[in-house]
Amino acid sequence: MQISELSAVSGVSVASIKFYRREGLLPPGIATATNRATYADHHVRRLRLIRALIEVGELPIANVRAVLAAVDNESTTLHDAFGAVMHSLDPAPPADPSDSTADAEIIAVNEWLARRAWQVEPHAPAIRTLAQLLVAIRQFDFAMSITDFDEAADLAEQTAYGEVAYARAMTDRASAVATMLIGTVVIERVLVEIRRLALEAVSARLEAEVREP
Amino acid sequence: MQISELSAVSGVSVASIKFYRREGLLPPGIATATNRATYADHHVRRLRLIRALIEVGELPIANVRAVLAAVDNESTTLHDAFGAVMHSLDPAPPADPSDSTADAEIIAVNEWLARRAWQVEPHAPAIRTLAQLLVAIRQFDFAMSITDFDEAADLAEQTAYGEVAYARAMTDRASAVATMLIGTVVIERVLVEIRRLALEAVSARLEAEVREP
DNA sequence: AACTCATGGATAGCGACACTATCTACTTTG
């Protein structure tokens, strides 16, 4: 398969494929001459993964590179490769130790995690992001704390078991990691869309009740 | 309150405030002279809302403007103002009728919505987005369909009732709309972060089981 | 009254990002 066919099959323009190759996201094809190379099925799969991470996960190129490096490194455990994505999904805090506005919330979140026996990396960006979001909620006079999300957390945990086990059951490592990435990135978008539809539907119902009581 | 104080209180730079004013996101202050104007508390609240929509909701400026126009238009019902945000959150499809790749999924999603008695706008972008996400999931050989998300939908619906009712109970319209926007945008981010933490925790557990059986 | 300084308003520029276009040298294919 030459580059033009790879482009046609994957739906990614030749120029973009060249760009990804240049950026180290896509391995080069096997050179058959100075100006000829052939690409295989794994290039198609890799392109799909790249597009999913960029389009659905909205990861910047640099983070996609980091994630794929973890995927490709055979000595990385499944869990660590997965951790690389988790780190990449939340924008890294600009390392501002003077910003202590969320400190109290960070403590609360950590206690909550401990209570649930959720062991995550102590410096997982999701912890800080979560704390900052809770601060934002407070700013808008919502009387909410992390414990109001216990039910959602229960369901998330329960669902996570199925997803992770499904991915880990795969025979080859590359598929397992890719499956986990997709599971994280795509399914969370699905859940968000469902929630939005639920809100719209409920809003419509309550609006209708007011208009035709 | 002058612009510099508004900047200090809100944490938004004077240049950015000028920018938002120029873009029609923030109403100008009351002019006390050719080169002087005073700002009030509602400017601070408006700035918080703008920042939340941009930073947390990641809405482009143009969509923020559309949302705020709906908020400001007193003749818009609460539900319609809310609909404006829903429309803005999902990137508008580039109006490509030749792209029929997701048609079957769109039908499936609509049937699912009907079964749940979720009445949403027929052209709600979330429907198309959801369909496209399901197509993406298929591409990665997941055997999943929309019905696999019934449990999540149940919880979303249940939670939505509380949120929407809470917002609608507010005395003034502006607060009610703002509350609904924040509820949509911020809380969904919280749920995403919780899900990510759940996945990481579960992944760690299953990894540990393999290493120390 | 003189001086400093903030403000409104306008215009131009910036930095990040994800490509995209163009060019050259070469090789394959018809």
Place this chain on the structure above:
DNA sequence: CAAAGTAGATAGTGTCGCTATCCATGAGTT
């Protein structure tokens, strides 16, 4: 042998959310 495709390199593009600079004006300060 010519047309078309390819690798590799370099430069350019378009969008986005600001940010910087400038100017004229007028407010507060001395």
